[in-house]
Amino acid sequence: MPIKKTSSYLRSTKSVAVITQDLLSQNTPERLLESVNQIAGARMEERSPGSYRISVRGSTLRSPFGVRNIKVYLDDFILSDASGNTYFNIISPELINRMEIYKGPEGGDYGAATGGTLLLKTRSSENTSANISIGSYGTLNQSFDFSKQLGKHFLEVFQNYYRSDSYREQSAIERKQFFFKRPFSI
Numbered sequence: 688m689p690i691k692k693t694s695s696y697l698r699s700t701k702s703v704a705v706i707t708q709d710l711l712s713q714n715t716p717e718r719l720l721e722s723v724n725q726i727a728g729a730r731m732e733e734r735s736p737g738s739y740r741i742s743v744r745g746s747t748l749r750s751p752f753g754v755r756n757i758k759v760y761l762d763d764f765i766l767s768d769a770s771g772n773t774y775f776n777i778i779s780p781e782l783i784n785r786m787e788i789y790k791g792p793e794g795g796d797y798g799a800a801t802g803g804t805l806l807l808k809t810r811s812s813e814n815t816s817a818n819i820s821i822g823s824y825g826t827l828n829q830s831f832d833f834s835k836q837l838g839k840h841f842l843e844v845f846q847n848y849y850r851s852d853s854y855r856e857q858s859a860i861e862r863k864q865f866f867f868k869r870p871f872s873i
Contacts, residue, residue: 702728702789702790702791703787703788703789703790704726704727704728704729704787704788704790705785705786705787705788706722706723706725706726706785706786706787706788707785708784708785710722710725711780711783711784711785711786716780716781716818716820716828716830717779717780717781717820717828717849718733718780719731719739719775719780719783719786720732720733720739722786723741723786723788726788728743728744728788728790729741729742729743729788729790730742730743735857735858736851736853736858736859736860737776737860737862738776739775739776741757741773741775741805742757742802743757743788743790743791743802743803743805744790744791744802744803756802756803757773757802757803757804757805758803758804758805759773759775759804759805759807760804760805760806760807761778761807761809762807762808762809762868766778766807776860776862777862777864778807778864779830779845779847779849779862779864781818781830781832781845781847782809782832782845782847782864782866783807783808783809784808784809784810784811785807785808786805786806786807786808787805787806787808788803788804788805788806789803789804789805789806790803791803809843809845809866809868810832810834810843811841812834813834813835813836814832814833814834815832815833815834816830816831816832817830817831817832818830818831822851824851824852824853824854825850825851825852826850826851826852827848827849827850827851828847828848828849829847829848829849830845830846830847830848831844831845831846831847832844832845832846833845840869841868841869842868842869843866843867843868843869844866844867845864845865845866845867846864846865846866847862847863847864848862848863848864849861849862850862
């Protein structure tokens with residue numbers, strides 16, 4: 688779990704960009720690309736369906752593929768592996784409710800990440816939704832989200848199924864995701 692130093696954005700000496708739910712909802716629910724690319728200093732690319740690359744302030748100039756030099760967290764869980772790679776294709780973009788992009792070295796707060804830190808936040812307010820969409824090349828995206836405040840605890844259950852035959856056989860993708868969140872109160 689990352690060690691967090693609490694300070695307001697106005698007092699922070701870091702360069703921070705926040706992508707809110709309003710910006711995320713303006714784009715297609717199965718892609719984060721367009722939302723991230725609206726932030727100055729951040730660039731996200733999709734090399735092939737489901738294969739993402741993110742760069743913050745040119746952090747991947749010497750890396751021809753993947754996510755390098757950037758630590759990625761989903762709430763308080765680190766998604767980046769020990770070598771610094773992050774596999775965005777295992778996370779449904781519909782699960783993300785808010786993103787915070789910390790540009791530049793974050794060694795003091797979130798570990799050794801010379802490019803920056805990306806915090807993916809899930810829901811923190813009550814919600815019930817079900818979505819289904821179909822598209823070309825056999826694309827099917829189905830999701831269900833239920834979140835509720837139960838006393839001191841916040842519960843979220845999210846399920847997603849996404850598949851696409853894509854335009855090439857080697858680009859086909861199928862993702863099944865189940866996410867359950869119940870933070871413990873102290």
